Amino acid sequence: MLTRRGWTYAVLPYPGYGVDGSARVLGRVVLAPAGTEPSAVRGVAGWRRLLTLQRSRVPVSVALPAGPDVQEHVVRSDRGGMIDVVLPAPSTPGTATVAFRAGGRGPVHAPVHVADPDARVGIVCGIDGTALVTGLRHPLRAAWRTAARAFAQRRPVEGAADLLTAFLREEFPGVRWFLVGDDGEDDPAVCADFTREHPDAVVAVALRQVGPTASPRPRDAGEQQEEVAGVPVLRGRDGHELLRRYRALGRDGEPAVC
Numbered sequence: 489m490l491t492r493r494g495w496t497y498a499v500l501p502y503p504g505y506g507v508d509g510s511a512r513v514l515g516r517v518v519l520a521p522a523g524t525e526p527s528a529v530r531g532v533a534g535w536r537r538l539l540t541l542q543r544s545r546v547p548v549s550v551a552l553p554a555g556p557d558v559q560e561h562v563v564r565s566d567r568g569g570m571i572d573v574v575l576p577a578p579s580t581p582g583t584a585t586v587a588f589r590a591g592g593r594g595p596v597h598a599p600v601h602v603a604d605p606d607a608r609v610g611i612v613c614g615i616d617g618t619a620l621v622t623g624l625r626h627p628l629r630a631a632w633r634t635a636a637r638a639f640a641q642r643r644p645v646e647g648a649a650d651l652l653t654a655f656l657r658e659e660f661p662g663v664r665w666f667l668v669g670d671d672g673e674d675d676p677a678v679c680a681d682f683t684r685e686h687p688d689a690v691v692a693v694a695l696r697q698v699g700p701t702a703s704p705r706p707r708d709a710g711e712q713q714e715e716v717a718g719v720p721v722l723r724g725r726d727g728h729e730l731l732r733r734y735r736a737l738g739r740d741g742e743p744a745v746c
Contacts, residue, residue, distance in 0.1 A: 494522040497546050497591030499571070501527055501598030504586060509554075511577030511600045513586050517546045517565040527596045542569025549589040552600065553578050578602055609691070613668035664689055670696040671723070680716045687717035692737070694722045694730045713737075 502514040519541040520526050544567045551560045554576040563573050571588070578584050581604040587595040667682065667690060669675030679693045693716065714721040720737055724730040 495519050496522060496593060497543055498524075498526050498593055499548060499588040499590050499596050501586070501588050501596050503598055504600040505603065506577040506584075506600055507603040508605050509576060509579040510574055511552065511584070511586075511602065512574050513550055513552065513571065513600065515548070515571040515588055515598065517543045517548060517569045517571065517590060519543055525593075525596070544569055546590060550575065551587040551589075551595070552576070553584050579605075581605075609664060609666070611666045611668060613666075664691045666691050667693045668696075669694075670698045672698040679721075683716045683719045687719055690719045692720045692722060692734060694724075694734065696727075696730065697723055697725050 496519070497517055498520040500516040500518060502516070504511050504513045506512065518526055542565075544565055546565045546569075548563055548565060548571055549560055550563055550571070550573070551558050552575055553559075559576060561573075561575055563571060565571055577600060579602070581602050584600045584602055585597050586600050587597050589595050667679040669679055676695055679695070683690045683693060714723070722730050722733040722737075724733055
């Protein structure tokens with residue numbers, strides 16, 4: 489019925505990532521009225537993004553630089569309307585641009601972040617409650633913030649950007665991970681399980697304290713550092729406090745110089 493009214497297929501492009509000459513390209517195919525570009529809409533409340541008409545098995549043209557040329561591929565959306573494919577991509581670290589075309593519409597674009605194959609540090613970081621204030625201890629408040637507010641209106645956690653930027657600037661031998669989350673739900677257990685299984689691959693676990701019982705006092709000099717399988721576990725109320733605790737660890741048991 490909607491197609492008879494002029495609605496056509498459109499692509500919601502998502503940022504992708506790649507390394508060593510291949511990239512994971514992501515997007516979603518939806519049905520939208522003619523003259524409306526869903527990917528250009530900003531500042532929409534979260535609940536409205538749930539009311540999309542995704543479409544499966546839709547052919548989509550995907551153009552991505554690979555070497556000196558731009559290669560075009562035709563892929564199809566899956567049962568949920570998702571585009572999730574691995575394609576040849578630039579091997580040079582940096583940001584490339586992928587272009588999607590579907591339904592006779594013009595192209596829409598998304599970045600593809602190409603990582604340096606020699607990188608030795610990675611970060612796994614939660615968003616809700618860790619980088620953005622959600623209020624996980626108050627379910628109704630958290631639901632309201634997530635569903636009723638636009639993403640751009642949500643308040644970032646103080647110091648979260650400083651924390652992640654500082655972690656990216658550190659250099660460690662081998663590929664090792666910072667695990668960053670919060671203690672509002674399952675992050676502590678998930679991080680602990682991963683750390684026990686791969687202690688040599690984890691630099692530190694940083695957990696933002698989101699509950700009303702989060703202690704405002706700093707850790708006493710004589711207090712034992714919390715650890716899992718010998719890996720330090722840091723807790724703090726925001727990114728600034730977590731960063732201070734991380735820097736206080738030092739690298740070989742020595743205090744860090746900031």
